[in-house]
Amino acid sequence: MSNLTPREIVSELDKFIIGQSDAKRMVAIAMRNRWRRQQLPPELRDEIAPKNIIMMGPTGVGKTEIARRLAKLAGCPFFKVEATKFTEVGYVGRDVESMVRDLMEIGINLVRKEEMEKVKVKAEKHAEDALLDILLPSSKPKQPGMGFFNADEPAEQEVKPAADQSSTREKFRKMWREGKLDEREVEIEVTVQGGGVEIMSMPGMEDMGMQVNDMVSKMFPGKKKTRKVKIREAYDILIQQESDKLIDMDNVAELARERVEQGGILFLDEIDKIAGNQEGGGSANVSREGVQRDLLPVVEGCVVNTKYGMVKTDHILFISAGAFSYAKPSDLIPELQGRFPLRVELTSLDKDDFYRILTEPQNALTVQYKALLETEKLTIDFSREALEEVAFNAQKFNDETENIGARRLYTIMEKILSDLSFEAPDRSGDSIVIDKVYVQEQLQDVIEDRDLSRYIL
Template identity: 25%
Template sequence: MKPPQPLRLDERPAIPTPRDIVERLSRFVVGQERAKRALAIAAYNHLKRTALRRTRRQVPIRKSNVLLIGPTGCGKTHLARNLAQILDVPFHVADATEFTEAGYYGKDVELIITELLAKAGHAVEEAQRGIVFIDEVDKIARRTQGHRSGVGSRDIGGEGVQQALLKLLEGREVTVPLDAAPHWSRQEAIPVDTTDVLFVCAGTFTDVFAYAAEGRGLGFGARDGRRRAARAIRQKDLLEYGMLAEFLGRLPVVVQLDELSQEELLAVLTGPPDAIVREVKELLLADGVELAFTDGALREIVRFATDRGLGARGLRGVVEEVVADLLFEAPERRGTRATVDAAWVRRRVDRIDPATLH
C-alpha cells in the first residue's frame, strides 16, 4: 500500500505567506505584533484550507477562529479592515449587539451570512471561503446568574446569541435569506455551508482585567502615558465574565492586544498612508493651503487622547476639531501657509466633549 501523498498546492494561484501578510499589515497598523502574527497565520491557513478543499480532497485541517481582546482604540477593527484588503476573499463586519435570540425582535444571526453572501455578489462558493469579523462580542456575555443559582432565565441578547452563533462558528450548512430586510422568512432562502468561513471575533472585555498593585499604573485603565501591563486573560476569566465554554471552544486562537503607547499613537498620527494628519494636509492642499504641525502640537493631541482613554480611534476626532476652523476657511485662504502648534491645540481641545470621540 502506497503511503499517502503530501498535500500539494501547486495547482492554485500563489497566496500571501504569513510574513507577507504581516509586512503588508504593518504599513497601515502600528504596533500589535502578536495580533498581526496570529491573524496572519490564521488567514494563511484559511486560504490554504479552502484552496485544498476546492480540489475535492478530504483535508484534515480545522479552521482556527480568532478572538481579539483589547481596549477601545487599540486597532482591533483596523486590523480586520486592512486584512480584508490584503486577502482576496469576501469580508463582512458585524456587530454582535445587533442580534437577538431567534424569535425575538432584532436580527437573527443567520443574517451575518446573508450579508457575507451579498459581499460575495451572491456567489455561494465565494461566500463559503470568506471571513466574518464580529465586533463587541463581550456585549453578548451572559447577563443572568441562572448558571450559578439554578434559576432559569432567558437572556435573549446575551447567552441566547452565543448559543445561536455556535453553529456558524463550528461550521454547518445553514439556510439564509437572500435579503437582509425584515420578515426575511417570507423571502427566498438558500443553503450556505460555513465550514470554511473564518470568524474573527473581538471585544474589549473591560471588566475582566485584574490590576496588580491595586490598579496603580497597570491595566487598560491607567492613564500615566507609559506602556500598560495588563496581565494575561485566562479562559477562566472569560467564563466568569459570562462567555459560554462552548462559544470559547470554537475560538481556539485568543490574542490579547496591548494599549498603544504615546509613541505609537504619534506614529498612528503621521506614519501610515491613511494617517489622519496626512489626510487633512491633502484636503487643505487641494484648496491651496499648506498646513504644518509642530512636534509639540502632535504630542499635545496624543496627550489629550491618552488622558481621556480615546485610543487611536479618537485621534481622528481630535485632529478634525483642531483644524475645523482651517477647513472652514480654506477656500478663502488660498495661497497661504498655516502652522498648528501646541498652544493652538490646547485652545481648541478644551471645547471638545470626549463622549463624542469614542
Template identity: 50%
Template sequence: MSDFDKLTPKQIVEELDKYIVGQSKAKKAVAIAIRNRIRRQKLSDEWKKEITPKNILMIGPTGVGKTEIARRLAQLSGSPFLKVEATRFTEVGYVGKNVDSMIRELVEIAVNMVKQQKMKEVEEKAKLNVEERILDAMVPLKKKTQIPFANIFGMQMEKPQQTDDYSENLRKREELRRRLRSGELDNEEIEIEIETSNSPIGFIGLPEMEDIGMDLSNVIGNIFPKQKKRRRMKISEAKKVLLPIEEEKLIDMDETIQTALELAQNRGIIFIDEMDKIAAKTGSSGQDVSRQGVQRDLLPIVEGTTITTKYGPVKTDYILFIAAGAFHVSKPSDLIPELQGRFPIRVELEPLKEEDFVRILVEPENALTKQYQALLYTENVQLEFTDDGIKELARVSYKLNQKLENIGARRLYTVLEKVLEDVLFEAPEIEEKIIVDADYVTKKLKGIIEDEDLTSYIL
C-alpha cells in the same frame, strides 16, 4: 495563485504594519490563521475536509486596532469581509436580527466582489457596446415599426433602412464614432432607452424575506416584464449610465454566483464585535438568559452548518470567525463552554500609550495627518505638522482618554478635527502655509480643555 497567497506569515505582518501600529501578537495570530487557509487549499480533498479554520478571540479595549486588523487582512487577501455587532442579534423567537443573516450578508458581499471583478474583465467589450448604443441613438441603422396593439406587450419590429439611406448613415456613424472616441461629443445631448424593473407590488408588515432565504423582489420582478424608459442626457453621462448595464449583459450570472459561493465558503471572514456584551454568568436570569440564547444560536454557525440563501446553500465550516470584545465587566470564561471551544486562539491587545499615539499620527500609510494634508491640498492649502505639534496632539489625546472614557486611537479624530476646524472652514481662502506646532494645538484647545464640562461634550 494570487500574489497574496505567496506571502509568508512574516510578510503578511509586514503588510499590516503599514497601516496598524503595534499589536504584534494579534497580527501574528491572524497572519498564521490566514496562511493556514492558503496551506489548506493545497491539500488533497480528503485532508481539506478535516482541517477547519482556527477561530480567533481578540480581547482588548476599544480603539486599539481590533477591527482594523481584521479589515486590512481581508483587503490584502481579497476575501469577502463582514463586520457585525453581536448585540444586533436576538435569540430566535424575539424581535431582532437572526444570526443566520450574517452569512447571507457575507454571500451578498462575495457576489458583488466577483461581479465587479467579472465586469472589469469585460469592460473593454462593454465600452464598444455602449458606443454602438449611443450611435444608434444618434444615427439609427434600423427603423423601428410598431405593431398595432403591440405596446400592450412591449413589442416592436425593426427593419433595415433603404440601401442609399443605409450607406449614408453608415458613413455618418463612422464620422461620429471618431468624434465620440476623441471626446468631442461629450456635451451633446441624446435620448436613450434604459431598462427598469417593474415590480408594482409592495409588502407591508412582513418579516424580512432575506431572513428566510427568499428574494421576493426578484420573484415578483420576474413575473412583470422589464419596462424601457427614454431619458435625455449628455453623452458623457450616458457613457457612465450604460457601461454597467452593458457589462452586466456580458457576464454569466450563474457562473458568478457559483464562484462567489465558493469564495464565501472557503475564504470568507466574519468579524463579530462586542462579543463581551452577550457573555453572561452561569445561573443568571432575565436579560442574561437572552444573551445565552444568542450564543447558542451562534454556536452551530461557528461550528459549521449549512445556511439557505437566495443564491443557494452555503456551508459555514471553513469561514474564519474573528470575535472581539473589551471584556471589562465580563470575561471570556463567561461565554458558554461550547462557544469558548470554537475560539481556540486568544489574543490580548495592549492599551495604547502616548508614544503609540505619536506613531499612529506619523507612521501608517493612511495616517490622519497625511489624510488632512491630502484633503487640504485639493484646495491648494499647505498643511505642515511639526514634531512638537504631533507630540502635543498625542499628549492631549492620551490625557483625555485617561480623564474621560478611553476610546483609544479614535480620540485622535475628535482632537484633530477640533484643532483644524477653522482651517477646514476657511479653505481655500487661506493663502499662507499652515504650520501645526505645539503652540497652535494649545491655542486651539486651551479653552475647551480648561472647561471640564465642555471637554466631555466636545472632545
C-alpha cells in the same frame, strides 16, 4: 494573497496599523493556513477546520481595523456585524443566519465585479456601437417587398445612403473618442425595478420573507424608462447594460458561493456584550445565552439557505472581538468557547503610539487633513512638536475621562483644525505651519475645564 507569507502579511498590515504585533501575527497565520489547506488532498482538506480567533482589548486599539485591512488584502468576502444586533429567535431583532446571507451578497458583488473586468473590453466596444446607434439611427437601404419602395428610383441611389451612413458613423466615432461629444445630450432606455413591493418578515423567519420577495420581484419585472443624459453618462450606462448581457449570473453565483464557503471572513464585533456575566438582570443573561446558542451552529458549521442556494459555513473564518471589560471569554458558553481556539490580547495605546499613528500610516490623519484643505488651495504642515502635543493630550484625555484609544485623535484633530476648515475658502493660497503653541491655543478651553472636556473631547 495566496503568494503572501505570514511575514509579508504582517508587513502589509504595518502600513496601516501601529503596534499590536501579536494580533497581526495570529491573523497572518490564520490566513496562511487557509492557503495551506487548499494545497491538501480533498479528503484531508475537508477535515481541517478554520482556527477562529477572539481579539480582546479596549476600544480604539485596532481590532476592527486589523480584520478590515486583512479582508481587503485577501480580496475575499468580508462582513462585519455587531453581535448585539442579534437576538434569540422569537424576540425582535436579526436572525444570526442573516450575516451569512449578507456575506453571500458581498461575495456575489465581488465576483461580479471581477467578471465585469474580464469582459470590459468587449462591453466597451458593444457600448460604443450602441451609443453610435443612438446618435445616428441606422437607415438601411430599402429592399423590394419591405415598406414603401419606388421602382423608378435608380439602384445606385438605394446603396448610396448606406455608404454615406457608414462614413458619417465613423466621423461620429472619431469625434466621440476625442471627447468632442461628451456634453451632448441623448435619450437612453434604462430598466427600473418594477413592483416596488417589499414583504416584511417576522423575526426568525427571514428565509420565508426572502423567498417571497424573490418571487414578487419575478412577478413584477423591471420596466423600461427613457432618460435624457449626457453622452458620457449614457456610455457608462450602456457599458453596465452590455456587461450584464455578457456575464453569466449562474456562474457568478456558483463562484461566489465557493469563495464564501472556502475563503469568507465574518467579523463578530462586541461579542463580549452577549457573554453571560454582565451587569443586568437574570432575564437579560438568559437572552444573551440564547444568542450564543443561536450563533453556535453557524460557527460550528451548518447549511444556510440564501437566494443564491445553500451555503455551508464549515470553513468560514470567524474573527470575534470585544473589550471584555465586564466579562471574560470564559463567560461564553463552553461550546462557543471551544470554537474560538485562538485568543490574543491587544494592548492599550500610549502617547508614543499616538505619535506614530499620526505620522506613519499611509492613511494617517495628518495626510487626510492636508489633502482635504489642499482642495481649497490652503497648504498646511505640522511640526514635530505639534504632533507630540496632540499625542500627549490624547493620552491625557484618555486617562482622565473615558479611554477610547486612537479614536481620541479624531476629536482632538477636528477641534484643532475646525477654525482653519471654516476659513479655508477665504485663505486660498496661504501656507500655514501648525506648531505646538497653535495646538495649545486651540485646546486651552477644554484643558482648563475638565467638565467641558468630557463633552467635547
